[in-house]
Amino acid sequence: MTAxxxxxxxxxxxxxxxxxxxxxxxGAEPVALWHGSxxxxxVDALVLPGGxxxxxxxxxxxxxxxxxxxxxxxxxxAKGMPILGICNGFQMLVEAHxxxxxxxxxxxxxxxxxxxxxxxxxxxxAWTSDFTDGQEIVIPxxxxxxxxxxxxxxxxxxxxxxxxxxxxxxxNPNGSLRDIAGIANDxxxxxxxxxxxxHAVEEGFGPNTPAAMRSGVDGLPFFTSAISALAAAAx
Numbered sequence: 001m002t003a004x005x006x007x008x009x010x011x012x013x014x015x016x017x018x019x020x021x022x023x024x025x026x027g028a029e030p031v032a033l034w035h036g037s038x039x040x041x042x043v044d045a046l047v048l049p050g051g052x053x054x055x056x057x058x059x060x061x062x063x064x065x066x067x068x069x070x071x072x073x074x075x076x077x078a079k080g081m082p083i084l085g086i087c088n089g090f091q092m093l094v095e096a097h098x099x100x101x102x103x104x105x106x107x108x109x110x111x112x113x114x115x116x117x118x119x120x121x122x123x124x125x126a127w128t129s130d131f132t133d134g135q136e137i138v139i140p141x142x143x144x145x146x147x148x149x150x151x152x153x154x155x156x157x158x159x160x161x162x163x164x165x166x167x168x169x170x171x172n173p174n175g176s177l178r179d180i181a182g183i184a185n186d187x188x189x190x191x192x193x194x195x196x197x198x199h200a201v202e203e204g205f206g207p208n209t210p211a212a213m214r215s216g217v218d219g220l221p222f223f224t225s226a227i228s229a230l231a232a233a234a235x
Contacts, residue, residue, distance in 0.1 A: 006032075006046045007033065008048055010067060013088070022198040023223055026227060036067065047089065052088060060144075080189050083189065107147055111144040112142065113142040114140070116173060116181075117170045118195060119167045122188075127229075128191065141195040148176035165184045206219070
């Protein structure tokens with residue numbers, strides 16, 4: 001059976017259609033879900049997409065974390081469903097306490113958009129298994145509130161438990177502590193990151209590579225990893 005991956009649209013979501021397209025390209029069926037619903041429509045995995053939910057009022061992701069559907073998201077996470085939060089979705093996951101820490105205004109106080117080098121630090125999650133530990137990838141980044149913060153004790157715990165999923169390479173674009181670009185929960189089914197893998201899944205539309213302009217597809221393994229994890233769980 002084809003995996004069904006839900007993409008939740010919130011007021012102010014910008015990248016929900018891009019995430020749906022990435023899921024389709026990876027070989028799964030995207031399912032559009034609405035923030036005001038309590039029905040996950042039987043999906044196998046979830047993506048919380050990027051954007052500016054509720055205009056980033058209060059704090060980025062804070063109001064969206066209280067949306068009706070987030071009760072179902074929390075239940076699904078507790079049951080082991082693969083859940084990916086991208087940029088604003090990552091902010092929602094930390095505001096909903098599904099991932100630790102917080103995300104604050106970029107250190108330079110400016111919105112940033114760039115193709116960002118990352119190192120894969122943990123290739124043993126539901127969203128990273130098609131990578132290898134230490135692999136270097138390039139995917140687009142665009143945010144204003146992307147500075148990852150946590151207490152020193154929490155950072156040490158994340159490092160010690162191997163829950164730092166991605167780290168910025170070359171430049172730290174937003175002042176994130178310890179160059180952290182993405183993290184996972186202790187079970188590895190919930191992953192959040194600030195860069196946008198859904199914008200690097202199709203040749204002609206991704207980052208430049210040495211091979212050709214706009215040919216980067218380093219975001220595709222995020223989605224194929226989830227499909228593989230679902231297939232393995234179904235055996």
